[in-house]
Amino acid sequence: MISLSHVYKTFVANQHVLQNLQLEVQKGEMLFLMGPSGAGKTTLFKIMTGFEKVSSGSVTINNFEINQLSSRQMALFRRSIGVVFQDFRLLNDRTVFENVALPLQILKLNKWDTLEKVESILNRVGLSKKMSENPEHLSGGEKQRVAIARAMVHSPKLIIADEPTGNLDWKLSGEIMQLFREANQNGTTMIIATHDQELVKNEVNKRVVKIESGRVYEDGGKQPCGQFFAPLSEAGLSIL
Amino acid sequence: MWSIFCTIKRSWSQHFVEQFSAFIILLMSYTALLFIALALTNVQNMFEMWGQVNQVTVYLDPAIKAEDKNEIMKSLDANPMVNSFQEVSSSESAKNFEKRFSKVTSQKIDAKEVSQFFPSYFVINLNQAMAYSAGGTVLDDFAAQLKTGFEAIKNVSYGKSWLRRYIGVLSAINWIGWFLIFSFLIASVIVSSSVIKTILFSRRDEIEILEFVGADDSTIYLPQILNTIILASVAFVGALIVNYGIYLQFKSSSVSMIDASIQNQLSFITPGTFLLIALLAILSVALYSVMTIFNLLPRRKKALLVSEVMR
Numbered sequence: 001m002i003s004l005s006h007v008y009k010t011f012v013a014n015q016h017v018l019q020n021l022q023l024e025v026q027k028g029e030m031l032f033l034m035g036p037s038g039a040g041k042t043t044l045f046k047i048m049t050g051f052e053k054v055s056s057g058s059v060t061i062n063n064f065e066i067n068q069l070s071s072r073q074m075a076l077f078r079r080s081i082g083v084v085f086q087d088f089r090l091l092n093d094r095t096v097f098e099n100v101a102l103p104l105q106i107l108k109l110n111k112w113d114t115l116e117k118v119e120s121i122l123n124r125v126g127l128s129k130k131m132s133e134n135p136e137h138l139s140g141g142e143k144q145r146v147a148i149a150r151a152m153v154h155s156p157k158l159i160i161a162d163e164p165t166g167n168l169d170w171k172l173s174g175e176i177m178q179l180f181r182e183a184n185q186n187g188t189t190m191i192i193a194t195h196d197q198e199l200v201k202n203e204v205n206k207r208v209v210k211i212e213s214g215r216v217y218e219d220g221g222k223q224p225c226g227q228f229f230a231p232l233s234e235a236g237l238s239i240l
Numbered sequence: 241m242w243s244i245f246c247t248i249k250r251s252w253s254q255h256f257v258e259q260f261s262a263f264i265i266l267l268m269s270y271t272a273l274l275f276i277a278l279a280l281t282n283v284q285n286m287f288e289m290w291g292q293v294n295q296v297t298v299y300l301d302p303a304i305k306a307e308d309k310n311e312i313m314k315s316l317d318a319n320p321m322v323n324s325f326q327e328v329s330s331s332e333s334a335k336n337f338e339k340r341f342s343k344v345t346s347q348k349i350d351a352k353e354v355s356q357f358f359p360s361y362f363v364i365n366l367n368q369a370m371a372y373s374a375g376g377t378v379l380d381d382f383a384a385q386l387k388t389g390f391e392a393i394k395n396v397s398y399g400k401s402w403l404r405r406y407i408g409v410l411s412a413i414n415w416i417g418w419f420l421i422f423s424f425l426i427a428s429v430i431v432s433s434s435v436i437k438t439i440l441f442s443r444r445d446e447i448e449i450l451e452f453v454g455a456d457d458s459t460i461y462l463p464q465i466l467n468t469i470i471l472a473s474v475a476f477v478g479a480l481i482v483n484y485g486i487y488l489q490f491k492s493s494s495v496s497m498i499d500a501s502i503q504n505q506l507s508f509i510t511p512g513t514f515l516l517i518a519l520l521a522i523l524s525v526a527l528y529s530v531m532t533i534f535n536l537l538p539r540r541k542k543a544l545l546v547s548e549v550m551r
Contacts, residue, residue, distance in 0.1 A: 049452065072456055079454030089449050093254060103453040105243060150453070 001027045001158065001189055002048070007057035009043055009214070017043045018214040021057070025191065025207075027157070030184045032200045033193040035211035041193040044211070045162045048191070049083055050074045062157060079107060082151030082188075086163035088143040090135040096122070096146050097131040103154040121149045125179060141172035148179050158189045165199055173199055247463035248470070255439050262435040263471055266428050270479030270521060273424040277509050277517055278483055280417040285505040287410045294369040296382070297397045298362040302330065304392040312390050316364060321382060325364040333358035359394065425521055429528040432468045436532045439464065465529045472525040476518055484508060 002025035009018040018040045025031055035041050046052040047059055050066055059066040064077040082103075090099050097118055104114045122128045125145040135143055144164060151159050161180070165173035177199060184190045194200065200208055208220040252259055300309070309327075316322050328336070334354050341349055383396035440447070450460050487508050509517075 051451075075451075075454050075456035077454075078452060083452045089445070089452070091446055091449060093250065102450070106450075106454050106459065 001025055001029075001062065002191070003058075003060045004044075004047075005058045005060075007047070007059060008055045009040070009047065009052065010055045016055075016214050018047075018054075021211075021214065021216055023209065023216060023219075025189060027189055028184070028187055030180070030190040030203070030206050031192070032203070032206055032208045033191060033211060034195060034197070034200065034208055035217075036195055039211045040214040041195075041211060042162060043214075045160060045193050048160055049081070050077060079103065079154070080156055080158070082154070082156040082159040084144070084147050084151045084159065084161035084164045086166035088135070088147045088167075090143060090146055090150075092134060092136045094134075095132050096127060096135060096138070099135060099146055100131075100149045100153050102150060107154060117153055118149075121153045124152075124182070125149045140168050141175060144168060144172070144176055145179065148176065152179075152183055152188070156188065158191070159183060161190070161192045163194055163196075164192060165194065165196060170198065177203070243459070244463045244466060248467045251439060251443075251463065251467055255435075255442065258435055258438050259467075259471065262431055263475055265431045266472055266475035267478045267482075269424045269428040269431070270476050271482045273421050273428075273517065273521070274479050274483040274509065274514075275486065276417050276420045276424075277513055278487060280414065281509055281513065282506055283413055284410065285507060287406055289505050294366050295398070296364045296366065296379070298364060298386060298393055299359045299395040299397065300361055301392045301394050302356075302359055304360070308390065308392040312362070312386075312393065315386075315389065316362065319382075321366055321368075321378075323365045323367045325362050328361050328363060330356070330358045330360045333360065421517065425524055428472070428521065429524050432472060432525045433528050433532040435471075436464060436468060436529055437536065440533065440536055461533045464533065465526060468529045469522060469526050472522050476521055480514070 002023070004021055004023040007018050007021040008016055010016050021040075021044070033041050033044065043052060047054055047066070048061060050069065054067060062077070062080050064073070064080075066074075066077070069077060091102075094102075100118045100122060101114050104117060109117070118131070119128060122131050125148060127142060127145055127149065130138065130142065135146060138146065144167075148164070151161075159180070164180075165176050168176065173196070180190055180192065181203075200206065208218075209216055210218040210220070298312070300312075313325075313327075316325050334357075337354070337358060338349055341347075379398050383398065386393050386396050447460055487506075491506050
């Protein structure tokens, strides 16, 4: 489903943000992309969503070769994925309903199908009673649930989330992870970039990929998290 | 279409002050621009009227023979440009001079004594008044034809020198007018570009979100371009109404002020000029909007679009 091969990304000459990054993600996987700030997670996130181009290497997602896409094809590719941000990125001049309906409008779905799908997803995230409210009046957790609803409303095969719980407390983070888990159980491939180890600890059937200095430092495969963090911590310490 | 309308509506509700200011500035620019075109049209009409020639004077050699004179008269009779002509003899010419001379001085001259200094001539009334522009060359040809055809014709006069001066003045007025029209057009595109920049800058978060959910460039930027075109079109129609009001007001209030013949010459901007200016105004705003949006795109996107166009 996702294949990153020999990916390099350089912003300043000879300073690689990503170097020789290799990653394969299978359909239906739930992958946590972990690493400290500056490790290259956000750059990787931008590359996977087509907002940055790789300096060299190839990125294939959903059979789209990201580097080769025209602007029109790029728009089509983005319609096949869902994206969640740490800072929610909601439009404050539109209602919760309008925010969630945005991808369906882009897909030119008719009014009734849009209504049905948005109501259904807002029910799932527990915000059906707030669909006519402005996002400004929602709590942080609610905002993130709206963002997740927007990412899932068009049933994408892949959801990419960049620090989705970064601005939330542990309780709200748990709620958000529950939504991701449900989406994953329904067959959606999930890639979640985070530096929050606590968030990953309790997840089962997950794959954790650790990035340090722009490389895949460790690819945990599908295994419990406890076994995974000990060597990572040591590695981190040795780098420091 | 509906989503474009919604985007434009939202843009107006969020940036009413900017858009309304832009509308007023565009309205003022277009009003000034059309007023110049209106003034240009009417100045041209006036000059056409003043520059019209309907009489030509053919001066004859004092020693002209009767048969040569007859030949000339036959030729004038046969000429389709000539409506009528009359001969003025040297004594009549001298008398005419005497009359005019008596108006400016108390001294008297005897027409008989000075008649030898005045040539006899034909006054030709043309079928159609010749305007300064196209008629100029026709009159030149007519005069040349007479002069080369008959040795007894010494000179053909139709106010050539002042006609040339008129042409010079009018062409200068035309140049200045069109220069001002283009200046106002440039001002209007700069205004619309500034509004687009302001609106797109304040919409940058929204644009990024729209891009993330898969909106293509036309979905994101087309409403903005359409909005600017609509703004310019409405301002242009407004300017047209204002100018038509000015024209009607001037025409009705000028009855007592100016000669009726001049008043008949007053006219509104010709449809051709109007269409040309409208097309220039709206196309320039549309084109500059696209260029402004293109310049605001991130470098990677610009490169992608350029390569797509090149392909």
